[in-house]
Amino acid sequence: MIARLSGLWVVPLVLVVWELATRAMEHPFFPPPSTIAGQMRELWFTGSPARLWLNDTALANFPQSLGRLLAGWALSGVAGVTVGVALGRSPLLYRFLDPVIQFGRALPPPALLPMFLALFSTGTRMQIATITFGIVWPVLFNAADGARGVEPLHLETARVFGLSRGQRLFRIILPSALPKIFAGLRLSLSLALILMVIAEFFSTEGIGFQLRAAQRAFDLPGVWGAIVLLGILGYLLNQGFLFLEKRALAWHDAAKGR
Amino acid sequence: MPRLIPRRPFDSALVCGFLGVAGLLCLAEAAGRLGLISTVQFPLASTVLVTAAGLAADPEFLLDVGATFAGWALGLLLTVALAVPAGLLLGSVPAIEAALRPVIEFLRPIPSVALIPLAAFVFTERLDMKIAVIVYASTWPILINTMYGLREVDPLAKETLRAFGFGRTAVLLRVSLPSTAPFIATGIRVAATIALILAISTELLAGGSSGIGAFIILAGSSPDGLTLTVAATVWAGLLGITTNGAFVWAERRLFRWHPGVAR
Amino acid sequence: MSGFRRLLVLGIAALMVAACGGGGESGGQSGGLEKTDIRIGMVPLPEVAPIQIAIDKGYFAAEGLKVETETIAGGGAAMPDLISGKLDFLHSNYVSALLASASGVAKIKIVGDAYAAKPGNFLLMTKKGSPITEPAHLKGRTVGVNTLNNVATLTVSALLKPAGLRPEDVKFVERPFPEMAGALDSGQVDVAFLPEPFLQAAAKTLGAVELIDPFTGPTADFPIAGYLTTETFAQQSPKVVAAFQRALRKAAELAVSNPAEVAAALGKYTKIDAATAATMKLGGFSTSVDPVRVQRVADLMLEFGYLKQRLDVAPLLAGGAAS
Numbered sequence A: 001m002i003a004r005l006s007g008l009w010v011v012p013l014v015l016v017v018w019e020l021a022t023r024a025m026e027h028p029f030f031p032p033p034s035t036i037a038g039q040m041r042e043l044w045f046t047g048s049p050a051r052l053w054l055n056d057t058a059l060a061n062f063p064q065s066l067g068r069l070l071a072g073w074a075l076s077g078v079a080g081v082t083v084g085v086a087l088g089r090s091p092l093l094y095r096f097l098d099p100v101i102q103f104g105r106a107l108p109p110p111a112l113l114p115m116f117l118a119l120f121s122t123g124t125r126m127q128i129a130t131i132t133f134g135i136v137w138p139v140l141f142n143a144a145d146g147a148r149g150v151e152p153l154h155l156e157t158a159r160v161f162g163l164s165r166g167q168r169l170f171r172i173i174l175p176s177a178l179p180k181i182f183a184g185l186r187l188s189l190s191l192a193l194i195l196m197v198i199a200e201f202f203s204t205e206g207i208g209f210q211l212r213a214a215q216r217a218f219d220l221p222g223v224w225g226a227i228v229l230l231g232i233l234g235y236l237l238n239q240g241f242l243f244l245e246k247r248a249l250a251w252h253d254a255a256k257g258r
Numbered sequence B: 001m002p003r004l005i006p007r008r009p010f011d012s013a014l015v016c017g018f019l020g021v022a023g024l025l026c027l028a029e030a031a032g033r034l035g036l037i038s039t040v041q042f043p044l045a046s047t048v049l050v051t052a053a054g055l056a057a058d059p060e061f062l063l064d065v066g067a068t069f070a071g072w073a074l075g076l077l078l079t080v081a082l083a084v085p086a087g088l089l090l091g092s093v094p095a096i097e098a099a100l101r102p103v104i105e106f107l108r109p110i111p112s113v114a115l116i117p118l119a120a121f122v123f124t125e126r127l128d129m130k131i132a133v134i135v136y137a138s139t140w141p142i143l144i145n146t147m148y149g150l151r152e153v154d155p156l157a158k159e160t161l162r163a164f165g166f167g168r169t170a171v172l173l174r175v176s177l178p179s180t181a182p183f184i185a186t187g188i189r190v191a192a193t194i195a196l197i198l199a200i201s202t203e204l205l206a207g208g209s210s211g212i213g214a215f216i217i218l219a220g221s222s223p224d225g226l227t228l229t230v231a232a233t234v235w236a237g238l239l240g241i242t243t244n245g246a247f248v249w250a251e252r253r254l255f256r257w258h259p260g261v262a263r
Numbered sequence C: 001m002s003g004f005r006r007l008l009v010l011g012i013a014a015l016m017v018a019a020c021g022g023g024g025e026s027g028g029q030s031g032g033l034e035k036t037d038i039r040i041g042m043v044p045l046p047e048v049a050p051i052q053i054a055i056d057k058g059y060f061a062a063e064g065l066k067v068e069t070e071t072i073a074g075g076g077a078a079m080p081d082l083i084s085g086k087l088d089f090l091h092s093n094y095v096s097a098l099l100a101s102a103s104g105v106a107k108i109k110i111v112g113d114a115y116a117a118k119p120g121n122f123l124l125m126t127k128k129g130s131p132i133t134e135p136a137h138l139k140g141r142t143v144g145v146n147t148l149n150n151v152a153t154l155t156v157s158a159l160l161k162p163a164g165l166r167p168e169d170v171k172f173v174e175r176p177f178p179e180m181a182g183a184l185d186s187g188q189v190d191v192a193f194l195p196e197p198f199l200q201a202a203a204k205t206l207g208a209v210e211l212i213d214p215f216t217g218p219t220a221d222f223p224i225a226g227y228l229t230t231e232t233f234a235q236q237s238p239k240v241v242a243a244f245q246r247a248l249r250k251a252a253e254l255a256v257s258n259p260a261e262v263a264a265a266l267g268k269y270t271k272i273d274a275a276t277a278a279t280m281k282l283g284g285f286s287t288s289v290d291p292v293r294v295q296r297v298a299d300l301m302l303e304f305g306y307l308k309q310r311l312d313v314a315p316l317l318a319g320g321a322a323s
Helices: A002-006 A010-025 A033-044 A055-089 A091-105 A109-120 A124-148 A152-160 A165-199 A207-216 A220-255 B013-033 B047-057 B059-092 B096-109 B112-122 B128-153 B154-165 B167-208 B210-218 B225-254 C002-025 C044-055 C075-083 C094-102 C151-163 C177-184 C196-206 C231-236 C238-257 C258-271 C274-279 C291-303
Strands: C038-040 C066-071 C089-093 C109-118 C124-128 C142-143 C173-174 C191-195 C209-212 C221-229
Touching: A010 A033, A033 A055, A033 A220, A055 A091, A055 A124, A055 A165, A055 A207, A091 B013, A091 B225, A109 A124, A109 A165, A109 B167, A109 B225, A109 C177, A124 A165, A124 B167, A124 C075, A152 A165, A165 A207, A165 B112, A165 B128, A165 B167, A207 A220, A207 B112, A220 B112, B013 B047, B013 B154, B047 B059, B047 B225, B059 B128, B059 B210, B059 B225, B096 B128, B096 C075, B112 B128, B112 B167, B128 B167, B167 B225, B167 C075, B210 B225, B210 C066, B225 C177, B225 C274, C002 C177, C038 C044, C038 C075, C038 C196, C044 C066, C044 C089, C044 C109, C044 C238, C044 C258, C066 C231, C075 C089, C075 C094, C075 C124, C075 C221, C089 C094, C094 C109, C094 C151, C094 C221, C094 C291, C109 C173, C109 C231, C109 C238, C124 C196, C142 C151, C142 C177, C151 C191, C151 C291, C177 C191, C191 C196, C196 C274, C221 C231, C221 C238, C221 C291, C231 C238, C238 C258, C258 C274
Parallel strands: C038 C066, C038 C089, C142 C173, C142 C191
Antiparallel strands: C089 C221, C109 C221, C124 C191, C124 C209
């Protein structure tokens, strides 16, 4: 635990440099971190310790945002792995869908919002759809790569031993694609935070909405507060993910008998 | 050698790809015609295609596409020049990687939509600002892929070279870099798409005198703005397909020897 | 972090160089103007037609100014571009301008007026057959506006007051104008705040009906937008500001007296087609800033909490803006 915390020594260093630099600049667009922290406390952390200091504003915005983020991420994981593995195992399907996929992933999500609004109306469903669409690509490509790279000998052996299609998928293909799938899931997790913000621009609550409102009011400490909050959330989500990944891959390596 | 004329039509990536796109367009058109998607809310696929074709003949729009493309290319070039050495450094010196990891994980999920107004203040030229935003957002996939790639380098090859008395830099240049190159290339391909999205988003949020994003702002002046916006977005998608195709082609040529690429 | 910080430092260094070097570009031949090449950022809305007219008719050229326009997404969004010197003049709504000024983010001067609302220029619209027929019915409803915390939300707030409602009694949602008709149609918004030509199009494609003209009674002749520059620019280049004001006034006078000129100009800097441009309700082009009316905007902003304390607008006007 101490070893892990000592790995964070660079954080106070960065904070001190940031504080000194912004104080020297004295520019309204770049408030010092102490001002930002004060504004963040004011905005979100005036609640009682029993509620982790979160106040009503925070409780009205954070859980919704995080719920949408995780739902979108989970959906993109399921969709990305399903389509990705299918594409990786079927060159024919790959030839059919490749241009559509390359086209889809080059579309800027802000320009796609009207389409999702038309399909899903406003609200949670549309936001989850936007997040899912925006972040599915890394999972999809990595799953396809992983499924394509399965050792042919393993598959041949499995066939000789009479494993069914389903057994081959769950015992050979998915496990051997797993490391790549995890790499894709990790990339898409931090993308999910970004898409969450974009999807919430046209709503009435959530962290993205609060960022937009602060921008509109020229509340620069508030804008920076939202930025810092997103950074911290990103760090925590990533740490949580690495923890899960370690467990899953350890189990995976053990199952492979290494 | 690929066959010039495929024996069966479904062997051709071109034929299949065309059919895939056509199928999707038919689906979208049907959804609009059957009333699944209100045409007041989102235009029919056919309307979008006609408008998009019209844009191809609009010299001003072509200038906009050129401006977006130029910003994208410069941004991506600078990203590669910064992110690859950074990834090599972080990947080969674990102490630095461990120290910087919290900072990187903190910076990665910060949306560029939040940073664009701040960048708009710092930079006095629109192009510089666009490039800076692109570099910020598209650095991560290249950086991370380079680091992952270094981890996968065959330790035996490194040991062998070291045994022959080669120094750290020589090992990096002769073994690590060549075997990491395909990973870096994949990272660049992912970054290229992100860079394109960022180029357009920056123009869209910050404005300017040219660019696909500036065109979309202009389209917002008209009640038909949504159709024009979607048509411009179609061109952005086509730009994405073309550049991605170019990268895939280059990767296949450059890394023919690599087991992950040769198929 | 270090890379980004270096970029920041570089950027700021470049800014300083540009700020110091900016004054040196003055041309000797153009009546002693401090600067001849100027950049104006404008939202592609009908209200900036006089700028296009002044370019086309050579009014700027006659003053010795070479003008380049840039399309921006909004006055508030482009404020950093004005501060950093990418733009010399900025077309902005007054609410964003006063918010920026009061927050201390930008030291700005108002150099000219763009537009004041005239009857029928802006409407609050509902779907045909909507149960909402008067402002009192808006309680708990969703109102679509182009920008939060801005002209639309402020005027709707003012409109709710006589009906005994507070701004918190309605939900404001941001949607771009071209998408508003779709949002109204699908019920994503109950009421839409729409300017010309969007209100015309919503009536035609959807049969949307007028709930009320938001700029009547206490908000009649509401000043919508003006042209801004930075305090520094106004101090260092008073002749450029004066030249800009003269050309703009001449163009605004032409826009008021001859709507056909406006329709022709719209075809050049917007995507509004000629048929729509010809039938649009225009007017409201203004030749000078009315400090009393702009003060009313500031006072309304104070009343509804947009501003924390009273803001005196008179010192914000640059010389000659009001005359």
